[in-house]
Amino acid sequence: MPSHPSMRLTRRTALLGLTAAVSLGRHAMAVGHAQTDQRCVVVILRGALDGMSAVVPYGDPALAQWRAELLPGAVGTEGGMRDLGGFYGLHPALANLHTLYKAGELLPVHAVAGPTRVRSHFEAQDYLEFGIDHQMTSGWLNRVASVLPQPQSASQTALSVGVTVPILLRGPALVGSFVPKGYGEASPDLYARIAALHAHDNITGPALAMAMQERHFTDATLMQADKGRNQGAFQMLCADAGRLLAAEDGPRLAALEIGGWDTHTAQKNRLNQPLKQLDDGMAALKAAMGAAWSKTSVLAMTEFGRTVRVNGTGGTDHGTGTVAFVLGGAVRGGRVQANWPGLSQANLFEYRDLQPTADLRGVAKGLLAQQFGLDAAALAQVFPESHQIAAMPGLLRA
Amino acid sequence: MDIQANHALIRFGLGRKGTEPLPSDPQSWLAAQLDGPDHALDTPGASAQDGLAALQEMRQDKTLRGRESPAAVIFKAERDALFSRLLTSDAPFRERLVLFWYNHFTVSLKRGECTAVVNAFIREAIRPHVTGRFSDMAMAVMRHPAMLLYLDNAQSIGPNSPVGLRLHKGLNENLARECLELHTVTPSAGYTQSDVTNFAKLLTGWSLELKTPPRGFRFRPMAHEPDGQVVLGQHFPPGEPGGASAIGWLAQHPATYRNLAVKLVRHFVADDPPTAAVQRIAAVLTRTHGDLKAASLELTRLPEAWQPLSKIRSPVDYVLAVLRAADLPPDKQPPDVFGLIANLGQPLFAAPLPNGWPDTASEWAGSEALLRRVDWVHGFVGRLGGADAMQIADATLGPLLSDSTKREIGRAGSRQDALTLLFASPEFLRR
Structure with a gap:
């Protein structure tokens, strides 16, 4: 067991927009040591990321009519979007992710949605983590730990648990959690x-x-993208998680979360900060994981997307389809995976949201099948009542 | 649901505990809490005798050989018991009155020895009289070791008493002055320095026995000023009965009833007490010769008491209201709740001065003070797991929840943010 990384989020850091916790699956860690050297990390983006701002479908002719004022500068312009192959552009704040894309390690999956069509953050987050459209007693990542073969030596001792483990990791398989000091301090936006x-x-x-x-x-500070000190906390957290995951006998499954996505007002400015934090965090994770990065996949997902139209206050309201990021050294990236539904009025979900054309459970199944060799029966345990949702193929390098 | 039920639980109580039943008739619910003796007294606790024994033990063995002081042991146990009572009480109006009267007769930890006896003070001098006569409460307070220690009367010596003449020691008028200024008639009665001095002389010899049992109040004739005294034009004879009759007379003075009426109305109704309401309470006190139960019931009948809530919850009241609304099991309470309350500006039992804690918004609604509440409550609600903010809002505020707060709760990006918005909302800060 590696020693706990010591984390000290300064008060100011935490206040300026970061809530983050990392929970590390101890059970899965023991599994990994005995049975696999693959690592899987899930990042929950709490608050509903506007997928069409993060990965902009600039090639869709209807886009500008709905949300011209939200669009970043054009590809190729100073401070503009970074191109993802001619139809999609990556938000300018996601510089590190673009580097991963060019290295073939980033695979945005667009027009996805979770198991339900509710527009309540809490319900949608719960179901996203349960991996089904109703309450269960465990989260799906915990069930992954349960279906992976257990070594005899598996230790049952939990790490110190300071706050509630996210639903994603709750369940019969024991998990430990590591909570940095300063967890949960309110964001300036909440104030x-x-x-x-x-x-x-x-x-x-x-x-x-x-x-x-x-x-x-x-x-001014609420609107400003980044002013130094506040940026580092999620990055540090990812670095700590990366060090734990990199260890020979370290955990093999981890969940992190980051908030700040609920951009009902002034979205164009307000999104810069959480996007930059996510971007820096992913770069830090890669750096900390070293050689283990090549055996790693990360799934960053959010509970739902946001309305296609800009609302009356320069923001967007709760929607449906959005983007998820699959990234890591094990990922077959450098492309965007999407069955793009189109943005004409008739193609919108309930005439307001991006129509989802893929289920996040299919994305997760695809990763788990390929990375851990889970068969149909194991996948059905992880995601019950989802036989009609096929594992998305080809997400990882063969 | 009638708005008055939630209103009564907040204005006269400590906030609704979870989803405890709402009173169908708030007036009778409040009145019933004042019937009979205080059930808190059914549970045994450390007495003033126990506290004084602890103080004596500490005087004899100052090193304590590294163990926790016996006074601190008593204090913590009693403090925890009181706080737990406040969290769970189904007679919250009565508890509010206990806290009100304790604050009126403040005894503070700022005087170290009070640690050992402050809770005994509440139990022995305050609780038995919350629904009794004010003059009885005043008498119990003035004879209690905690007050005699806190305001120095235990050491006050009549300059012409045998002890005074022998040791050339004299008066300490602290208790006499505060009794006149704060506890009874207030400066509005027009007393002079000689009234203070004379009252102090009457109280000389009101002391306590610390060394040998039975420990507690002791009248020491050898330290008592031998002559009778005039206070506010009224003559009182020397001896223990002279001091007692002075206290009784002051406690029933019309200026005292006005003072109590203003403070009661300010505490339970509005920072700026409406004149009509004050007059009504003062009239009840006068007519009943200081019957505190009658005065408390009259408070609940004031039309002004059923106007929209305008007062700001004090830090103690606020923390209690949050914890009662969250309704956590006893083993899930937040750690170091007393440190928290101190951080919010109102350390329990530790008012800085004998006038106790202030009772107006201007004292509690400072910018940093309010932000600290938000800081704390945000961290606290992070521990509540899947708690639903709208359910808790419905339970604790009911129809008092504003549309704007409801909308913000609905739009919050996480449960934690939603609960923070509820507990930081203008209506939740009110009482």
Whole structure:
């Protein structure tokens, strides 16, 4: 067992937009030592990432009519999108991911959605993690740990558990969790929402407005993409997770989460920060994993997408189809996987959202089948009641 | 559901505990809590005698050989028991009154020895009289070792008493002054320095026995000023009965009833107490000769008490309300809740001065103070797992939940954010 990485998120770091926890599957770690040297990491993007801002389908002729004001600069322009093969462009904040793309290690999967069509964050996140459209007693990544063959020497001791393990990893297979100090401190955006709730209160309104200033949560800092110190925390977290995963006897499954995606207002500016954090985090993970990166796949997924149309406040509301990122040294990337549904009015889901053409469970099944050799029976245990959803083939290098 | 049920639980109680049944008739629910004796007294606890024995033990063995001081042991056990009672009580109006009267007769840990006896003070001097007469409570307070220690009267010596003449020691008028200024008539009664001095003389010899059992209040005739005294124009004879009758007379003074009425209305109704409401409470106190149960019931009948909630919850009240709303099992309570409450600005039992904790929004709704509540509550709700913010909002606020808060809860990006928005909302901060 490697020693715990020591993490100290400064208060300011945590306040400026990062909530992150990494939970490491101890059980799976023992499995890995005995049975596999493959690593699988799941990153939950909590709050609903606007997939069409992260991977922009600029080749779709209807795109600009819905959301011109949200679009980054054109491919090839200064600070513009980075091209992904002629139809899609990667958001300019995702520089490291573009490097992975060029190295053939990034595979965006577009127009995907989870098991349900609800537009409640909480329900959708739950079902995304349960891996089914109703409540269960375990999350699907925990069930992966259960179906992988267990070595005799598997230790049952949990790591220190400070906060709740995400549903994704809850269940009968024991998992440990590692929680950096500062977990869960509120984002400046949340403080801003609270201050707005109080705006018309003659007692608390002025006090909270002043408090926001005292903590330098001005409109400017809320909107600004990155100002140094706040950027590092998710990156550090990924680096720590990477070091644990890289170890010979380290865990083989891990889950991380990052928030900040719920961009109902001023989305164009506000998305820069979480995208940059995700981008830096993935680069740090790769760097920390060293040689083990070649045996690694990462699935970054979100509970649903956002409306195709821009709303009245420069943002987007809860939608359906979105993008997922598959990346890692084991990934057959350098391309975008999508059965693009098109953005004409008739093609939209309920006349408002990107129509999903792939199920995230199919993506996960494809990874698990190829990486861990899970057969149909094992995949049915991981994702019950999903026989009609085929494992997506060819996600990893042969 | 009638808005008055949630309203009563907040204005007169400690916030709804989970989904405990809402009272169908809030007035009778409040009144029933004041019937009979305080059930908190059914549970045994450390007495003032126990506390004084602990103090004596510490005086004899200052090193303690590395163990925790016996006073601290008593204090922690009693503090934990009180906090747990506040979290679970089904007579929250009565508990609010206990806290109110304790704050009125503040005894603070700022005086170290009070650690050993502050909870005994609440149990012995406050609780038995919350639904009794104010003059009885005042008497119990003035004779209690905690108050005699806190405001130095244990050491006050009549300059013309045998002890005073022999040791050339004299008055400490701290307790006499605060009793006049804070506990009873207030400066509005127009007392002078000589009234303070004379009252202090009447109270000389009101001391305590620490060394040998039975430990507790002791009138020491040898330290008592021998002559009778005039306080506010009223003559009182010397001796222990003279001090007692002065306290009784002050406790029933019209200026005292006005003071109590203002404080009760400010605490339970509005920072700026409406004149009519104050007059009503003062009239009840006058008519009933200081019957605190009658005055408390009258508070619940004030039309002003059923106007929209305008007061800001104090830190203690706020933390209790959050914890009661979250309704966690006892073993899941947050660690170091007392450190938290101190960080929010209201360390338990440790008011800085004898006038106790303030009771107005301007004292509690400072910018940093409010942000600290948000900081804490955000971290705290992260521990609540799958708790549903809308369900908790419906339970704890019911119809008091505003549309804007409801909308923000609905739009929150995580359960944690949703719960934070609820507990940081303007209406949840109110009482």
